[in-house]
Amino acid sequence: MSGSVGRNLGLVLALLVIIIVGAVTSSNFLNFDNALVILRQASIIGVISVGMTFVIIAGGIDLSVGAVLALASVVGSLAAIQDIASSSHWIVMVVIALLVGVGAGLINGVVIAYGKVAAFMATLAMMVGARGLAEIIANNRTLVISDRGFVRALNVDLLGVDILIWIFAVVAAAGWFLLNRTTFGRRTVAIGGNPEAARLAGIKVKRHTMWLYALVGLTAGIAAVMLMGRTTAGTSTHGNLYELDAIAAVVVGGTLLVGGRGTITGTVFGVLIFATLSNVFVQNNLTSSAQAVAKGVIIVVAVLLQQRFAVGRVAKSRLTQIKAVPSA
Numbered sequence: 001m002s003g004s005v006g007r008n009l010g011l012v013l014a015l016l017v018i019i020i021v022g023a024v025t026s027s028n029f030l031n032f033d034n035a036l037v038i039l040r041q042a043s044i045i046g047v048i049s050v051g052m053t054f055v056i057i058a059g060g061i062d063l064s065v066g067a068v069l070a071l072a073s074v075v076g077s078l079a080a081i082q083d084i085a086s087s088s089h090w091i092v093m094v095v096i097a098l099l100v101g102v103g104a105g106l107i108n109g110v111v112i113a114y115g116k117v118a119a120f121m122a123t124l125a126m127m128v129g130a131r132g133l134a135e136i137i138a139n140n141r142t143l144v145i146s147d148r149g150f151v152r153a154l155n156v157d158l159l160g161v162d163i164l165i166w167i168f169a170v171v172a173a174a175g176w177f178l179l180n181r182t183t184f185g186r187r188t189v190a191i192g193g194n195p196e197a198a199r200l201a202g203i204k205v206k207r208h209t210m211w212l213y214a215l216v217g218l219t220a221g222i223a224a225v226m227l228m229g230r231t232t233a234g235t236s237t238h239g240n241l242y243e244l245d246a247i248a249a250v251v252v253g254g255t256l257l258v259g260g261r262g263t264i265t266g267t268v269f270g271v272l273i274f275a276t277l278s279n280v281f282v283q284n285n286l287t288s289s290a291q292a293v294a295k296g297v298i299i300v301v302a303v304l305l306q307q308r309f310a311v312g313r314v315a316k317s318r319l320t321q322i323k324a325v326p327s328a
Contacts, residue, residue, distance in 0.1 A: 059259025077234025105217020154229020192259025
C-alpha cells in the first residue's frame with residue numbers, strides 16, 4: 001500500500017465505505033441528483049485543493065487561500081467593476097478576480113522565497129491582511145452582483161451537469177498534467193524532497209517557489225469566481241476556513257506535509273471523501289459539530305499513516321546508504 005496505486009486504492013475503499021454507510025442509513029442517498037449535490041459542494045474546495053497540493057508537495061503551506069478568495073470576490077463585485085462589465089463583457093469581473101488571486105499569491109511567494117519568511121507566518125499575515133482589506137473595501141457590506149450574464153454563465157448546466165463541477169474537473173485535469181507531465185511538476189517534487197539538492201541541480205528554487213504561490217493564488221481566484229456566481233454576491237465572509245478544508249483534503253489524499261510526495265488524484269479523492277461524508281451527515285440530520293469531530297478523526301488517522309510512511313522511507317534510505325559503503 002506504500003505505492004501511489006496502493007494509496008489511491010485505499011482512498012477508493014474509504015470512499016466506498018462512506019457511500020455504503022450513506023446508502024444504508026438514507027434512502028435518498030443513492031440517486032443521481034444527490035451525487036450532483038456532492039460534486040457541486042466539493043467543486044469550490046476542490047479547485048483550491050489542487051493549488052494547495054503543489055505548495056504542500058514543495059514543502060510549503062498556504063493559510064491565506066480563504067481570505068484571498070474573499071478579497072477577490074469583493075474586488076470582482078465592486079460597482080465600478082460591474083459598470084465596466086455591463087458596458088463591455090462580464091468576463092472583466094472574472095479577469096479582475098483572477099488577477100487579485102494571482103497578485104496575492106505572488107506577494108506570498110516573494111515574501112517567502114526572497115524575504116526568507118516562514119511560509120506559515122507569511123501566509124498567516126496574508127490571511128489576516130486580505131480579510132481585513134476585503135472588509136474595508138466592501139465597507140462590511142455584501143456586494144450584490146447585478147450582471148445577469150455573469151450569473152447565468154456560472155449557473156448553467158452542461159450535459160445535465162453543473163458548470164462548477166466542470167470547472168473543478170478541468171482544473172483537476174490541468175493540475176494532474178502540470179504535476180505529472182511537465183518539468184514544472186518535476187521541479188516541484190524535487191524542491192519538496194530536498195531544496196538544497198534541487199538548487200545544486202540547477203533549479204531556481206526561489207523563483208519556482210514564487211510561482212507556486214502564484215498558482216495557488218490563481219486557484220483561489222477561480223474559486224472566488226465560482227462562489228460569486230453561485231451566491232450572486234461578493235463579501236469578506238466568503239471562504240471562511242476554506243484553507244483548513246483544502247489542507248485536510250490534500251493530507252488525506254496522501255500528500256506529505258513535509259513535502260516531496262503527492263498526487264492530484266489523491267487530492268481529488270480526499271475532497272470527495274469529505275464532501276460525501278458531509279452529505280451523509282446532512283442526510284441523517286446530524287449536527288455540524290459531529291461532522292467536525294469525524295473530520296478531525298480522519299485527519300489524525302491520515303497524519304499517523306503519513307508518519308509511518310515517512311519513518312519507513314527514512315529507514316529505507318539509510319539502509320541504501322549503508323549498503324553503498326564499501327566493506328573493509
